[in-house]
């Protein structure tokens with residue numbers, strides 16, 4: 223599904239290398255997790271994959287289903303099936319959440335040559351999905367993420383993911399700032415989307431999210447590289463011993 | 474124009490039109506004042522950012538007619554429609570001047586009659602607004618205008634009055650003067666739309682008596698080359714309300730002045746505007762609000778979206794007189810620059826002589842928020858559409874000042890149309 227090879231990324235504005243040769247393959251239908259200390263480059267990887275400005279790819283490649291995505295516009299990557307749940311969802315005053323969702327869903331359908339959803343069809347689907355994430359009508363009406371609590375913002379990310387039905391979902395620290403109940407809700411939302419044709423890359427700092435979203439593969443990222451790859455037990459190792467041991471071991 | 478102006482501050486020689494007693498007196502007073510002040514020029518304090526040359530030139534610069542098959546704004550509103558063609562009232566295209574709770578007469582007819590209240594409004598509110606800043610284009614208008622309406626609302630108007638200003642001659646030069654009075658407790662909505670002429674000088678004087686409510690929504694037409702100077706003068710009585718909103722898309726030059734005076738306690742005034750300009754577009758909002766009563770609230774909300782060298786100007790003043798305690802004055806002006814060639818200039822002023830007041834003002838200028846743009850595009854929304862959503866959201870905060878939802882929706886769709894046309 224997603225194949226990243228030798229990816230080197232620096233900042234456009236200053237001479238700073240952040241990703242220093244990332245190799246990672248996420249197979250179709252699998253859930254991979256990336257763990258790693260703060261500042262290791264996890265968010266940068268997610269931004270570069272989804273097309274944010276300000277980064278420069280100096281080497282390597284990233285392909286989604288065999289197609290190079292690094293030269294695509296963000297909206298083209300989205301239409302190709304990529305989705306990023308942001309670590310820090312953006313507040314957009316003046317744009318209603320519902321309008322935003324409908325515009326996004328229909329833009330993607332249009333880009334893929336599918337018919338747009340009518341207002342009534344859209345409303346029916348969004349209400350159903352919002353309900354299972356405990357997102358009330360008021361949150362749908364309000365401007366995108368404005369005045370939402372941390373947990374509400376993260377649930378809103380998952381709602382967008384559920385509406386857009388991407389093939390490749392990247393979740394950047396979706397668990398941060400969530401209490402246990404909110405985390406369960408978010409994990410349920412993610413698990414409901416797990417499917418043989420859909421892959422996940424779950425970025426997290428802590429193991430606890432992985433109790434709820436069970437990964438097939440766990441990677442450890444440090445200083446811009448994947449330094450170790452293993453099964454779910456690797457996450458437990460981090461939980462028990464911290465990163466220091468693993469980093470010392472690979473150094 | 475019935476009288477020609479000489480340029481550059483030189484006093485024009487004016488022959489005031491004949492009319493009834495009250496109109497003639499007011500016209501002569503305005504003409505006398507104009508001969509003292511002269512016409513505006515770039516050296517005047519409030520004309521620093523806007524060049525008045527084409528507004529004061531003896532002839533209007535010709536302006537191409539904008540043709541469109543689309544329905545005019547507010548077309549769906551049930552209103553008394555009054556049509557002007559190139560600044561001249563066209564009775565044949567207009568509805569009958571009949572509206573329950575409202576008396577409507579042409580300025581020409583009213584000027585022949587002894588209408589006492591008109592004599593206390595026409596040229597009077599405009600005259601009060603000449604101090605401390607002179608407004609020569611308004612003096613000129615009062616002195617020479619023979620077009621416009623004299624309107625008195627005695628109760629709640631059954632429906633709005635909608636002025637439609639059609640532009641059909643490339644060289645037309647219009648001077649329109651409306652005189653409006655709302656009696657105690659009256660409620661009236663006035664809509665205006667259209668470019669009016671190649672050049673238009675418009676004045677609207679509004680006397681809002683105690684507990685009356687005046688609503689004004691205006692769209693200034695889509696003609697690219699038109700030049701426009703408007704003045705609104707309003708005087709507000711106790712517990713009255715005044716709300717005016719202007720949408721401007723296109724137009725080579727627009728100068729909108731609003732001069733509002735609170736004379737009764739516990740009143741409210743909102744003056745708001747949204748404009749969108751692309752290329753040869755210069756748009757200036759100049760507002761002067763005088764608080765001379767207790768516990769009044771004023772709001773100024775102005776948003777401008779500018780691209781391809783378009784220029785936006787905002788000059789807004791709140792003057793709080795010594796006895797105007799508990800004044801709540803709010804002012805925000807914001808420019809959104811869609812490229813580096815466009816400019817937005819803001820000159821906010823507060824002059825406060827009372828000690829128990831809450832006044833705030835803010836002005837910002839900036840570009841589209843990249844973070845928000847990335848968020849939208851990462852969800853599959855194409856770049857241009859995402860930019861439009863953010864632009865509309867920005868202007869939407871000004872449109873939110875329009876109470877009537879149907880009118881606000883009309884304004885939003887005008888803007889959407891403007892943005893969609895930028896992409897073709």
Ligand SMILES: Nc1ncnc2c1ncn2[C@@H]1O[C@H](COP(=O)(O)OP(=O)(O)O)[C@@H](O)[C@H]1O
Pocket residue numbers: 233240258259260261262263264265266267276
């Ligand atoms: N736009 C940026 N400007 C400056 N430094 C950045 C920028 N983006 C990322 N970095 C730096 O790159 C490193 C990796 O950051 P990030 O990808 O956010 O790490 P993580 O998500 O693993 O905590 C950090 O040192 C961070 O400060």
Ligand SMILES: [Mg+2]
Pocket residue numbers: 264265266309394395
């Ligand atoms: Mg991060």
